[in-house]
Amino acid sequence: MLPSALLQVCPLGTPLDVPLVGVPTTPAVPIPAGTQKQPAWKTGLHRGRAMVTVAVTETVRSMQYGNQSRQDLWDVYGTVTCKCEVEGVLPNVTVTLSLPPNGSPLQDILVHPCVTSLDSSILTSSSVDNLDGSAFSGPYKFPFSPPLEPFRLCSYTSQVPVPPILGAYQLKEEDNQLRLTASLKLHETVKNNFEYCEAHLPLFNRNQMGGADVKVSFGQVDVSKEKNLLVWALGQKFPKSREVSLEAKINFSGQSPGPCDPLCTGLTAYIKLHFKVPDMTLSGCSVDQHSVQVYSSSKPRIATSRELLCKEYYIWNSTGAAPVSGAQMTT
Known part of the structure; x- marks a missing residue:
């Protein structure tokens, strides 16, 4: 009875220090040479192309x-x-x-x-x-x-x-409108071959955009007046100089309020980058x-x-307040 009870309690191991007196021995089952016991955590075996x-x-x-x-x-x-x-x-x-x-x-x-x-x-x-x-x-x-x-x-x-991309961002209030200037520079050690690269410039806690005059040295800009958002698409490569710039003048004469963010009040604003570089670390x-x-x-x-x-790649407006982390970012 004891061997069968131990097999129920300890199905995956071999008990040690078991009293042998009075316990009948059971014949051992020979294990074919070259075979391995499948571990309990591996639920199946692969069949097919390796x-x-x-x-x-x-x-x-x-x-x-x-x-x-x-x-x-x-x-x-x-x-x-x-x-x-x-x-x-x-x-x-x-x-x-x-x-x-x-x-x-x-x-x-x-x-x-x-x-x-x-x-x-x-x-x-x-x-x-x-x-x-x-x-x-x-x-x-x-x-x-x-x-x-x-x-x-x-x-x-x-x-x-x-960091792979260095940026600068300035936002100022002038004549009832916002003036934006931004620049990005790809570091020389980074492969200039993106799967995608975009810079998002959201503007919170204002009415919806009325007019936007945007000029860029490279890439294309999509203006979403409903979202108060500029999306600067840089494509798959920076220019040979590895530097790009954006200038914009925006007024917020829309009748409806735009998106809100309790953090980004006044001149607190940011650029958020989105990019992927294949075949590189x-x-x-x-x-x-x-x-x-x-x-x-x-x-x-x-x-x-x-x-x-x-x-979480942010470039904050240098002319406004911005949240500050500790001395080191943590993962």
Whole structure:
């Protein structure tokens, strides 16, 4: 009775220190050589064409004030996602992240529980510490036995010296109208090849726009009078100079009130950027498809990619009040 009761209570393990006196032994079932027991967390097996996909996505945030009394802020965090369609109960895969020779070390690394082993130096680098020459700078190897569904292999942060796009924004009240000037500059280290790039200039707590005279050095502007919004579409490339500018004069003679925001009163206003750069990361982090190792019964096709996205990327009007975060943005 005791063996069957233990099997009910502990179905996934082998109990130790079990009293043997008076307990009849049961014949062991031989396990065929070369077979592996499927773990309880893996609900099925892959059947079909083998494929391993690894994607590195970095996201940059920024708060730029254009004012010497307030420090501009930015941070970068990355994720590595995988989808492994590989045959076998416990196939082994190793993904290696690499940095360029002058790249900043990855920090604050967190890994998925399926990672089987890890160099301790990978986990000791933290963004709250001062970087020095002894910081581990890769390559970063992650051996793991993958689940069936897509999953996040790891996440990290990286300290980069400058944000990818520097901006300036000035908004002033003149003759019962608003005068706007804005400029954007793409940093020389950033790949000038966007999937999309837009600058949104909302104007809150006023009547709806009556007239808008807008001039840009590059791109196109869509004026939404109902939303009190200028959408500056820059397309897929900055000009050769990597600098663009906008000037506008706007009056708010509409009869209906426009959108409200309790934060953006008076001259408190911002530009919010939206962009995506394929085949690039600010840290330089990448995965070479030839460095992905798969130990399985079949040879899989391997695909790798990387991209840079922005989130909460604000350029505040330098002539008005603006919210100020702490000394460092947090993820």
